[in-house]
Amino acid sequence: MVIAIASGKGGTGKTTVATSLASVLGPNGRLLDCDVEEPNCHIFMNPELDTSVAVNLPVPVVDMEKCSLCGKCGEVCRFSAIVLIGDEVLTFPEMCHGCGGCSLLCPEKAIAEGSRLLGVVETGYSGAVEFVQGRLRVGEAMSPPLIKAVKEKIDPEKINILDAPPGASCPVITTVKGADFILMVTEPTPFGLHDLRIAVEAVSVLGAAMGVILNRSDIGTGDVERYCKERSLPLLMKIPHDRTIAEGYARGELLIDAAPQYRERFVDLSAHIAELVRQPGESYVEAAS
Amino acid sequence: MRIAVSAMGRDLDADLDPRFGRAMYFLILDPNGTIEEVIENSTNMNAMKGAGIQAGKILADKKVDVLLTGHCGPNAFKALNAAGIKVAVELSGTVREALERFKRTDVKFAGGPNVEGHW
Secondary structure, eight states, rough: OOOEEBBBBBTSSHHHHHHHHHHGGGGGGEEEEEEEEOOOOOHHHHOEEEEEEEEEEEEEEEOOTOOOOOHOOOHOOOTEEEEEETTTTEEOOGOOOOOOOOHHHHTTTTTEEEEEEEEEEEEEEEETTEEEEEEEEEEOEEEOHHHHHHHHTTTTTSSSEEOOOSSSSSSHHHHTTTSSSSEEOOOSSSSHHHHHHHHHHHHHTTTTEEEEETTTTSOSHHHHHHHHHHHTEEEEEEEOOOHHHHHHHHHTTTHHHHTTTTTHHHHHHHHHHHHHHHTTOOOOOOOOO | EEEEEEOOOOSSBBBBBBSSTTHHHHEEEEOOOOEEEEEEEEEHTTTOOHHHHHHHHHHHHOOOOEESSOOOOHHHHHHHTTOOEEEEEEEBBHHHHHHHHHHTOOOOOOOOOOOTTTT
C-alpha cells in the first residue's frame, strides 16, 4: 500500500504526520521523503543511511562532424534545450527534460546521450523502519525525475509513506500519482483552506481515496471542516495547537515521542486508512480531537 | 546591415520593449530607418521557458546583424552570440531614438548577459 502525504500549503505538518505514521508501522513501514528539494524527515527519523546512488538525466551531446544542420532536433524540443543557430547546434542542458526526442529524430545519428546530475537517492533504516530520501543537487530546477527514482524504492509488500512537497504542481503530482491513499494535512486558516482546495482539485483526477488531517485544529475558523463535509472528505484526525508538540518538533522529536498519547491514535489512523483503501466511498467522518 | 529592435509596437514611434525574449515585436530595419520586416513575438511572449533562446533563433534565421534592446539574459546571449549578432543593451525610448543612438555609436554593446535568466 502507498499512502502519500500532501497539503497544498507548506508548513501544515506533512512531515510531522508522515514520520509518526511511518514510525508506528515499525517493520511494516517504509518512509520515502519525496520532498527532494528540502528533505527533512531525516531530522526526526535519524536514519542510518548506508547507500547513496546518483540519479542522472540524459541530455544531448551533438557531434557537429556528423550534423547536416537540418534542425529537426530543435523543432521537436518543447523546452529549447537544443536549437540550430546559423551553422551551429547549441544545447542548453539545464533546460533539457531528457525525453530523448532529439536523438531519436536525428537522421544523421549525430546526437549522443550525455548526462546531467539531478541528485541522489539515499536509503537506510531508522530503527525497524526502512528509510528512503531523495536529495536534489543544489542549483538543479527539475525534481520530478528524481522523485520518480525515489518512488522506485516503493516496496509493494509494505506500507509505504510518501512525504510530498508542498504546493500542487508537478513535484506533488509526481509524488502522489499511483498512491492508494492521499492524506492531506492542513490547518484551519484561510491560507490552509485556499491551498487545500487547489491541491484537492489537482489530485482528485487521479482517483485515489483521500482524507484530511487538521493540524492546529483549535485555531482559525471552521471553514476547512465545512469544506471537508461538502467534498465528502473524511476528517481523520485533529491535532490541537499544543506547546508540548511544538517544543518536541523544535527539538527534532517525533510527535509520538513528544506527545506519547498520539502513538495509539496513529496506529488507529493507519488502520482507518487501510479500511478506506479497501472500501472507498466513506463520506465525512467527525474526528475526535 | 540588418538591425533588429525589440519593440512594443509595429512602427518607429513605438516604445522599445526592454525585454528581449518576451518582447511584443521585433522590427527589422535598415540603417536609414526603413522597416524591412515586423515580426510578432507572441509565441515567445507567452512561452513557459526558453523565450530568449527562441527569440535569438528567430533573429539568427532572419540574418540580423545587430540587436538593439534593453535586457538580455544568459541563454538569449548565448544564442545571439552563436549567430554573431551584436547586442546593444540598456536602451530605452522609442525605436527611432534607439536607431539614432546606434547610428551615433552612442550604444553599449554587451560582452555577456546584462541580466540573470528569468529576469
